[in-house]
Amino acid sequence: MAVRKIKDDVFSVGANHWDRRLFDEIIPLPDGTSYNAYLIFGSKKTALIDTVDPATENQLFTNLKEFKDLKIDYVISNHAEQDHSGTIPKILELFPEAKVITNKKCKELLMDLLHVAEDKFIEVQDNETLSLGGKTFQFIFTPWVHWPETMSTYLIEDKILFSCDFFGSHLATSELFVNDKARVYEAAKRYYAEIMMPFRSFIKGNIQKIEKLEIEIVAPSHGPIHKEPSFIIDAYKDWISDSVKNAVLIPYVSMHGSTKIAVNYLVDKLIEKNINVIPFNITTGDIGELAINAVDAATIIIATPTVLVGPHPLAAFATIFLNAIKPKTKFVGIIASYAWGGVTADWIKSHLQNLKGEFLEPVLIKGLPKDTDISTFDAFVDKVVEKHRALAIL
Numbered sequence: 001m002a003v004r005k006i007k008d009d010v011f012s013v014g015a016n017h018w019d020r021r022l023f024d025e026i027i028p029l030p031d032g033t034s035y036n037a038y039l040i041f042g043s044k045k046t047a048l049i050d051t052v053d054p055a056t057e058n059q060l061f062t063n064l065k066e067f068k069d070l071k072i073d074y075v076i077s078n079h080a081e082q083d084h085s086g087t088i089p090k091i092l093e094l095f096p097e098a099k100v101i102t103n104k105k106c107k108e109l110l111m112d113l114l115h116v117a118e119d120k121f122i123e124v125q126d127n128e129t130l131s132l133g134g135k136t137f138q139f140i141f142t143p144w145v146h147w148p149e150t151m152s153t154y155l156i157e158d159k160i161l162f163s164c165d166f167f168g169s170h171l172a173t174s175e176l177f178v179n180d181k182a183r184v185y186e187a188a189k190r191y192y193a194e195i196m197m198p199f200r201s202f203i204k205g206n207i208q209k210i211e212k213l214e215i216e217i218v219a220p221s222h223g224p225i226h227k228e229p230s231f232i233i234d235a236y237k238d239w240i241s242d243s244v245k246n247a248v249l250i251p252y253v254s255m256h257g258s259t260k261i262a263v264n265y266l267v268d269k270l271i272e273k274n275i276n277v278i279p280f281n282i283t284t285g286d287i288g289e290l291a292i293n294a295v296d297a298a299t300i301i302i303a304t305p306t307v308l309v310g311p312h313p314l315a316a317f318a319t320i321f322l323n324a325i326k327p328k329t330k331f332v333g334i335i336a337s338y339a340w341g342g343v344t345a346d347w348i349k350s351h352l353q354n355l356k357g358e359f360l361e362p363v364l365i366k367g368l369p370k371d372t373d374i375s376t377f378d379a380f381v382d383k384v385v386e387k388h389r390a391l392a393i394l
Helices: 054-064 088-094 104-114 181-210 229-240 258-272 287-294 313-325 344-350 371-390
Strands: 004-007 010-012 015-017 033-035 038-041 046-049 074-076 099-102 121-123 129-131 136-141 151-155 160-164 217-220 245-252 276-281 297-307 331-338 363-366
Touching (some): 004 217, 088 104, 181 229, 181 287, 245 287, 258 363, 276 287, 287 313, 297 313, 363 371
Parallel strands (some): 046 074, 099 121, 160 217, 245 297, 297 331
Antiparallel strands (some): 004 010, 010 038, 015 033, 038 046, 151 160
């Protein structure tokens, strides 16, 4: 990623990681990602906001060399996770007079994660300001988006919110600003679903905090920069709201066809009832797509064969994953096929306790579905229809 000017004396100097395909060893990155870092010049001081993942540090160093006789006085760390902070130690080696500006919690984490010496820090408080000379920062604490220490940095004169992971998207692109809204929306929704969704209640409060500011640009730490802040802020408001859509998400595994027969029947019947259905084959699907579709589906139905006495291991993984990301789904269903017995439905229900939706009566299938099972499937579909109508979404 080359050096690009955002506003006078405000530059993007971060890095694209074009071919990264997995984050935290679990999150797929179909479009790669970027690590955005920003260099701001005041009349007296210069600040670097965040750094990059060490895997792309050479891009950052190459960009900084573009500025003749560069001196960095402050490194502002909005978030201690290594994809943003990992290059701080080398920056401090290159610019030994620089101080790391951050909050107390982030300081503690950086000392633990990167062994940054305590005397290299300047701690700031919520809403505290720092002047570079004609460029004034206001530090806005925005915890739990998605770590406890996260903060945003607001550049008052230029009305730019450097929001870190907040409002970000895993998207490597040569475009500095959002151009293809549809593409960015999907990438941002995936990012929210995989990373931010468990913290919906905290995000509501943080949005209220940043909306008190006059924001012309949102510059996140991943993905392109937003020149239309309402685009991403309004999207977040929708995702964190309690409203759901007339959709049924069915993550499923089928070993010998029994579960697939049940899923196919349910899909067809739900479509007949004018409900949007998203069948998701866990064995071949992108777990990020599962997360995206879980954001606002009114109903989630997990369908799995029984392996030994519990769910198929991949269905168990999907269950644990959904429990971790905490979608706002209103109704939860379970379809379990079995040969001689087991506790599959009980296991799934016990591992979905973070979901606050109503659990529907499980559908249990012994062996290959029979004609007598059809009435059970139909009753289950009718129950889903009834629930969606009660929410006035159907």
